[in-house]
Amino acid sequence: MPTGKARSARTPATPPGAPYNPSYGGRVSLVTSTLRPVTDADLQDFRTRFDQLGLYLQEQVKFDDRWVLLLGGRYDKSRADIDNRTTGVDKNVRDEEFTWNAGLAYLFDNGLTPYFSYSEFFLPVAEVNGRTGDPFEPEEGEQWEAGIKYQPPGFDGSFNLAVFELTQSNVRKNTSGGIQTQLGEVRTKGIEFEAVANVTERLSLTGSMTYLDAETTKSPRANERGKTPSQVADRMASLWAVYTFRGGPLDGLALGGGARYTGNSWGDNTETMEVPSYTLYDAMASYSWDAIKLQLNATNVTDKKFVATCDYYCWYGNRRNVTASLTYSW
Structure with a gap:
């Protein structure tokens, strides 16, 4: 190719x-x-065969009616055979890794639940480096998260505030010339807030806000160190509302609408090409009678033309999209 x-x-x-x-x-x-x-x-003509086997075990226990503990482990083994049928050079890659995750939460009587979690991940990559021709190293990483959930007594809803840090190794990105290589290490710190509330019997609200601070902490290329990698928006937010009619001639009708905001991001790994922020609006209408539900969903209702992301190359986001569905439940 x-x-x-x-x-x-x-x-x-x-x-x-x-x-x-x-x-x-x-x-x-x-x-x-x-x-x-x-x-x-x-x-060049490449033929690739990739196989992966994963075994995992997870257990969640509750003790003393207050504490909730989650423990899990996973073992992965992968094989990738990458044959260049043009040059006759074959690459045989064998990877294996054990990862684990854990979480601990405490349940208070007033609806507060503080928690802490830790997890690791492992992702084999069946591709070759565009510059060196060598197989990519597996993507690996770890994440910790601390937060607090709150479900007020007598209130049909919940709130969640969390801080987290994600460290990723061997992240794949495009560099100059559009050639895909791997960064050394990317560290992302963030704060996230989520809220879900049935304000009344008819009105429900869902909202979220996220702030991210991503940085390339290790890289074989000096001009990428300390910079924000491509395709990472610094801020994201969304709000969605649904109003359902109860009784009367409009009984069974539900109308929904909301907005999604994505902040600025970079189109390269050296912070030289900025991708502007954008806001999109969505809508929904459904009608239910007995066991039948007819629903109409529309995303990007204003048919906004925008650049969604860049990684040396840029991609336009989806224009207006309208789908209809008919479901029957029994």
């Missing part, structure tokens, strides 16, 4: 001095990173 993204172009058969009477020859493909014609050396 090409080492960079290829695009099609036409090669002029007449001198550039005849712009109003051009004559075009055959089509050629250009490598985007260098704008040179694609040669046979750029075209």
Whole structure:
């Protein structure tokens, strides 16, 4: 396959001095990173086989009617055979890892529940480094989280406030030329608030806010260290409301609406290309009678055109999307 993204172009058969009477020859493909014609050396045929086996065990216990303890462990073993059928170079990768998670919470009578949790993760990658041709290292990481949940007595709702820190190793990102490589280590600290409340029998609200501070703490490239990696928005927020009619001629009708906000992010790993923030609006309408429910959902109802994210290359977000569903329950 090409080492960079290829695009099609036409090669002029007449001198550039005849712009109003051009004559075009055959089509050629250009490598985007260098704008040179694609040669046979750029075209490679890969065949990859990937297998992964995971075994896990998890237990949750409650004791003294106050404490809740969660313990879990997982063992993963993977095999990736990456064969370059053009060059004849084969890569055989074998990875295995044991990860675990734990959580502890205390239940107060007044509805408060403080908690603490820790977890690890392991993700094998069946791809090769675009610069070196060597197989990628598995992505690994750990996360701890501390927070407090509150469910007020007599109130149909709950609130959750949490702080967390996530450390990820070997994160895959695109670099100059659109070639995918791995960063050394990314550390993300964050604060998150969530609320769910049935304000009345008819009105329910759901909202959340998140603040993230991500930093590349280790990297083989000096200009990436201490910078925010691509595709990490610094702030996110959402609010959703649903009003359900009870009784009368509109009994069974529900109307919902809300907004989603995504803050600024970077389109590269050196903080040189900024992706602007955006806000999207969604809506819902449903009607239920007996065991039948008809629902209509619309996302990005204003049909906003926006750039959702960039990682050297950029992608537009989804435009207006409307779906209808009919369900029957028994």
